[in-house]
Amino acid sequence: xxxxxxxxxxxxxxxxxxxxxxxxxxxxxxxxxxxxxxxxxxxxxxxxxxxxxxxxxxxxxxxxxxxxxxxxxxxxxxxxxxxxxxxxxxxxxxxxxxxxxxxxxxxxxxxxxxxxxxxxxxxxxxxxxxxxxxxxxxxxxxxxxxxxxxxxxxxxxxxxxxxxxxxxxxxxxxxxxxxxxxxxxxxxxxxxxxxxxxxxxxxxxxxxxxxxxxxxxxxxxxxxxxxxxxxxxxxxxxxxxxxxxxxxxxxxxxxxxxxxxxxxxxxxxxxxxxxxxxxxxxxxxxxxxxxxxxxxxxxxxxxxxxxxxxxxxxxxxxxxxxxxxxxxxxxxxxxxxxxxxxxxxxxxxxxxxxxxxxxxxxxxxxxxxxxxxxxxxxxxxxxxxxxxxxxxxxxxxxxxxxxxxxxxxxxxxxxxxx
Numbered sequence: 001x002x003x004x005x006x007x008x009x010x011x012x013x014x015x016x017x018x019x020x021x022x023x024x025x026x027x028x029x030x031x032x033x034x035x036x037x038x039x040x041x042x043x044x045x046x047x048x049x050x051x052x053x054x055x056x057x058x059x060x061x062x063x064x065x066x067x068x069x070x071x072x073x074x075x076x077x078x079x080x081x082x083x084x085x086x087x088x089x090x091x092x093x094x095x096x097x098x099x100x101x102x103x104x105x106x107x108x109x110x111x112x113x114x115x116x117x118x119x120x121x122x123x124x125x126x127x128x129x130x131x132x133x134x135x136x137x138x139x140x141x142x143x144x145x146x147x148x149x150x151x152x153x154x155x156x157x158x159x160x161x162x163x164x165x166x167x168x169x170x171x172x173x174x175x176x177x178x179x180x181x182x183x184x185x186x187x188x189x190x191x192x193x194x195x196x197x198x199x200x201x202x203x204x205x206x207x208x209x210x211x212x213x214x215x216x217x218x219x220x221x222x223x224x225x226x227x228x229x230x231x232x233x234x235x236x237x238x239x240x241x242x243x244x245x246x247x248x249x250x251x252x253x254x255x256x257x258x259x260x261x262x263x264x265x266x267x268x269x270x271x272x273x274x275x276x277x278x279x280x281x282x283x284x285x286x287x288x289x290x291x292x293x294x295x296x297x298x299x300x301x302x303x304x305x306x307x308x309x310x311x312x313x314x315x316x317x318x319x320x321x322x323x324x325x326x327x328x329x330x331x332x333x334x335x336x337x338x339x340x341x342x343x344x345x346x347x348x349x350x351x352x353x354x355x356x357x358x359x360x361x362x363x364x365x366x367x368x369x370x371x372x373x374x375x376x377x378x379x380x381x382x383x384x385x386x387x388x389x390x391x392x393x394x395x396x397x398x399x400x401x402x403x404x405x406x407x408x409x410x411x412x413x414x415x416x417x418x
Contacts, residue, residue: 002169004162004404011403012137012396015154016099018044019139019146024094025087025184032190033063033087033180041086045153045178052161054176062190065178069163069171075417077172081198082159082406083366083377084152084205085182088144089388098140101396105136110393112141118390125393127208127385135396147394148387152204153178155382155399159406171410172417177201179366185219185327187366193375200341202409203367206381208357209398212345213379214335215360216368217269218297219327222287222304224250228318230281241318243283247276249311251285259300267292267360271300292330292360328364331371331378338376344416345378348408352401380405 006012021041026034033039042059049057049067057067063086071077088094102110105128110120118141122128128136139145156176163171175198179187182205206213228243251273257263259271269291276285287304291297301324308320335342346356367377383398 002166004158004400004407006158006396006400006403010161011154011158011399012101012135014157015137015150015394015399018150018153019097019099022095022097023087023146024090025181027090027184032186034184034186035087038086038180039063042178042180045086045157048157049160049176053164054160060192063180064191065176066195067160067176069160069174069176071171071173072167073170073172073414075172075414077414077417078199079173079175079197080410080413081175081177081196081201081375082156083177083179083201083203083370084156084382085149085179085187085366086153087180087183088146088148088150089183091388092144092390093142094144094146097143097146099145100138100140102136102138105131105134107132110136110138112138112390115141115390120391120393125386125391130209131395134398136393137396138393139390141390144387144389145392145394147382147384147392149182149205149382149384151384151394151399151402152382155204155402155406158403159410162403162407163410169411171414174410182366185364188369188373191370193373198375200338201367201370201375201377202345202406203365203370203377203379204382204402204406205365205367205384206361206379207383207385209381209383209395209401210349210354211357211359211381212342212349213359213361214342215292215332216328216330216364217290217292217362218294218330219364220289220297220301220324221327222289222301222322222324224285224287224304224308225321226250226278226283226318227320228281228283228315240280241315242280243318244278244280246311246315246318247278247283247285249314250308251276253307253311259303269293269296269300271304289324290362294329328368329372331368334371335376335378340416341376342378344409344412345380348405348412349380351408351412352404354401
């Protein structure tokens with residue numbers, strides 16, 4: 001096959017263009033997409049897809065980008081989709097991103113100039129040890145970079161341009177899907193899978209070079225509302241039961257050496273408060289609950305309710321309401337039914353000349369929900385690191401390998417079809 005070459009720096013040019021467009025999503029917004037500015041990037045992507053020669057590229061009312069590269073094979077090849085998300089995390093500003101390329105990295109500390117207190121050190125970012133001689137992209141120190149997931153966007157766009165420019169490379173129908181609001185768990189809420197028409201998919205939203213992930217957390221969200229008893233603080237003795245203090249007692253009762261993100265790793269689950277608000281009369285906390293095993297996930301929810309009941313016994317005149325809602329489920333149970341999806345992904349990575357790292361995600365992707373919606377969808381690496389914060393970085397050379405992997409996948413599905 002022809003070798004993908006980034007000789008004109010088109011990959012990093014795409015990427016650095018995309019990260020400058022603020023696409024931060026907003027969990028407090030009820031609109032779809034949650035922020036209208038996400039469509040600004042969607043419009044750019046559609047214009048570039050049309051320029052490449054993909055005639056059906058369009059942005060829909062909900063902020064999704066759809067496009068099709070038609071099959072050029074005589075075989076009846078399964079339709080494959082490549083998917084990345086356009087939004088960036090609400091956890092850190094994405095406004096005014098100034099991408100910087102640190103050429104020929106040699107292991108030194110990378111001090112970000114707009115805030116010299118933000119320093120990337122190899123001791124804190126172990127993957128940097130594999131980047132000697134490579135070109136590292138960071139932001140300038142006051143924002144996140146947006147590699148999560150604009151690295152994936154740039155890689156899919158580069159692969160699409162390459163396939164269109166080389167019709168002698170045989171492939172089946174390729175679908176492209178760019179989603180909004182993945183970072184707030186709504187990435188496929190309005191995805192039209194019938195219109196998409198794909199048989200299998202790959203999200204390009206992973207971290208380390210060569211990684212492919214077929215397993216995610218299963219996830220629930222919980223909302224706890226405490227209704228206390230308010231009275232004038234000057235005359236509160238024997239009367240007041242502060243909802244704030246009750247909630248504080250509950251949070252203090254949560255396990256500290258287990259079931260918490262800072263004390264767990266690998267396939268250990270957790271129960272994690274992510275926001276609190278309130279006053280004496282009413283206080284509210286939101287939790288995320290995670291585990292790879294659905295039975296353990298349910299057990300963590302029961303643990304939370306048991307702790308709440310125990311604390312509430314000390315406040316007989318106050319009440320609580322706890323609602324636990326399903327968010328997404330481990331995609332492995334679906335992907336295990338379609339082993340060729342993972343097998344071809346691993347082969348595509350090997351053909352890019354890099355070791356395969358099969359692993360699980362301590363998180364979720366659009367692929368989690370797509371898989372459960374009937375579109376089996378593992379996750380392949382995009383080369384993004386330290387996401388959701390000011391130390392986020394990506395490697396140009398890792399991104400190039402992701403482009404090669406996407407191209408390889410398109411060709412392998414055609415090659416393996418009888």
